[in-house]
Amino acid sequence: MCKLLPLPSPIYRKSMDAIALLGWLVFGIQSKSILDGNTKFNKQMSVKLYRQHNAHVLHSAPKDKLLVYRVTEGWDPLCEFLGVTVPEGPFPHKNKGGNIVDSMTTDYPVFSKMQREIILSSIALSSCAVLIGLVLYKYGVSRIFREAGGCWDILMTKIGFS
Template identity: 70%
Template sequence: MKVIVAGMPKTGTKSMNKALTRLGYSVYDFPENAYLLGDYYNKIACEGWTTQDFRDMYENVDAIVDYPAHFFWDEIHKAFPDAKVILTTRNSEEEWIRSLVNQVAVNDRSVLFKLMHFLSPTCWTSLDALAVLRSLVFGSRSLVNVKDFNKQMAVKLYRQHNAYVLHSAPKDKLLVYNVSEGWDPLCDFLDVPVPEEPFPHKNKDGNFVNSLTTDYPVFRKIQREIIVSSIILSSSAVLTGMVLYKYGVSGIFSQARTCWDLITTRIWLS
């Protein structure tokens, strides 16, 4: 672990992912943290953790960004004390909460987000296991329902988180950074050459939802699971309809009773 991005979500974390990847770092963003390390975070949320847990989780990763890893930046830094810490920020708390609320609204409108919670086993076992941590980070268990989102609590937690990083991170290893500043302060802090291309700005207006399946392999897996589950459900519905059409409700119960009698008779004879 070389770089710990400790900034809250909606502080340019998707842009940081792309920038650090361009600079040659292997990066774990939210999808990797949630889906590849979901079992670890489920254990952390329910039972606690040790420094060795985080060392095992990130020993082969260069950088982390976004939820839920950012929340445990201090514990990760204890596991990797030579890592540099970047606190990404917005221009104001008001700007941050507007961006977060917009993201929740975008998630709420996303068909993919709705389907994956119902049709993807990967989502059931990983994403939903992080609900406890969402409450700690955002003051809400849901980030896909605007009506259930507590803006005041989220701002309070944003303020507390940033204050804790500023107070606790080693000053010689800390960069307070806004992605609008571009490459120069970031590359100077990391002691790497400045790329010639413009700094990447991702997820403007919360639109990262539209690029999930192209940017993150795990979401391609989820998309495949949604397709397979949809085919199974559709086939089951068609088969059920055909059986109902042929036998009717009473006929189905009659056929089921016949099968049950045959099974119990075979068991009795054996």
């Protein structure tokens, strides 16, 4: 399924190219797309690169510009670091229960556009398949290929696509 998604949705293709670039920049993963099915992940290498990156940031960043923060700590350390007052109300838990994907598909216009592109492209591809099927049914598959003599140009002329 993931191999078919880039075909009908240009937005999907662009977003996967951006993710692939990010994977290459951060982890050295070289692939046209992270979801193309050809990417081989070495879990130990990914963990090692992740830890190296974090160590580099901890070592290189100025201490007054770096906050090592865990979401479980809530508002206080974050607001203190940013020099702002602590907001009233509880700390938000956007992905509690793993519902972030449902939220993204309904709240972000790019996902709605991607869904529309996929639906419209699927309709167009299905219509083409039905049209080809009707032409082959009407003229007969064996007759078309027999008369075409194996030549693609003659075949396209015979069924009216030239």
